[in-house]
Amino acid sequence: MCSCWNALPHTEGQHFESRHPFTKEAALHTKNEFNSRVKTACQEHKTGTVGFKISKVIVVGDLAVGKTCLINRFCKDTFDKNYKATIGVDFEMERFEVLGVPFSLQLWDTAGQERFKCIASTYYRGAQAVIIVFDVNDVASLDHTRQWLQDAMKENDPSSVLLFLVGTKKDLSSPAQYSQIEQDAVKLAEEMKAEYWAVSALSGENVREFFFRVASLSFEANVLAELEKSGSRRVGDVVRIHSNSSNVYTMSRKKQSNCCK
């Protein structure tokens, strides 16, 4: 299990934009910065329980498209060229710091093999983000992403889930081959309302940027949900008990004596 602390000093929007790993049309959120309410809440240390939260992220897609390698490249900075099928599910914890606030992702690596699918699908529930993976060198794996999305959404609320469509093994495709499949992938991502990324676990291209993006968007969604939930109460406000406000000890004794009457 991964316990490294990934500081995110560079998650401000400008940074994403300068790297620009995804096309604008395929971005879920094209704004350049974190929501201003989120930034203010973080500056004022008023993010409620977000700092204690662990966000569940599920990674789905056909067998051998590279789900496990993608996660291992990010969490362990390793790459294994030998294929070892995931049996059921596996998970990694990754800790981040976003805008100064600790935030954790629980990455659920699921099996793509048909015979393990029913075990894996029991872990789909309660995901905050769904990462649907395909191999950019395998058109069929892109076609199958619709089915993976449908299955993942049976267990989750589509209105609150962040979706990512990720093409892997970019290192294996020529620019001409890649641009062909990219067109279809971008179209499909738009249809799914997912954000499209292309990565390589072998070279590491875009892997960190991608997971930073997942962490940042999940974090932002969490803070916004916390701010909504709080309603009139201001998130992070401290309820102060002064020594002169009331004698809590006397009160509790009174209560006790009442109940014994």
Ligand SMILES: Nc1nc2c(ncn2[C@@H]2O[C@H](COP(=O)(O)OP(=O)(O)OP(=O)(O)O)[C@@H](O)[C@H]2O)c(=O)[nH]1
């Ligand atoms: N060249 C290249 N090979 C990759 C890349 N990612 C994964 N592979 C290879 O593809 C094969 C399958 O990778 P896995 O990550 O195990 O695939 P998976 O999607 O987890 O497969 P299941 O667990 O069966 O669902 C392995 O042989 C990897 O070495 C990549 O970015 N580039």
Ligand SMILES: [Mg+2]
């Ligand atoms: Mg696997």
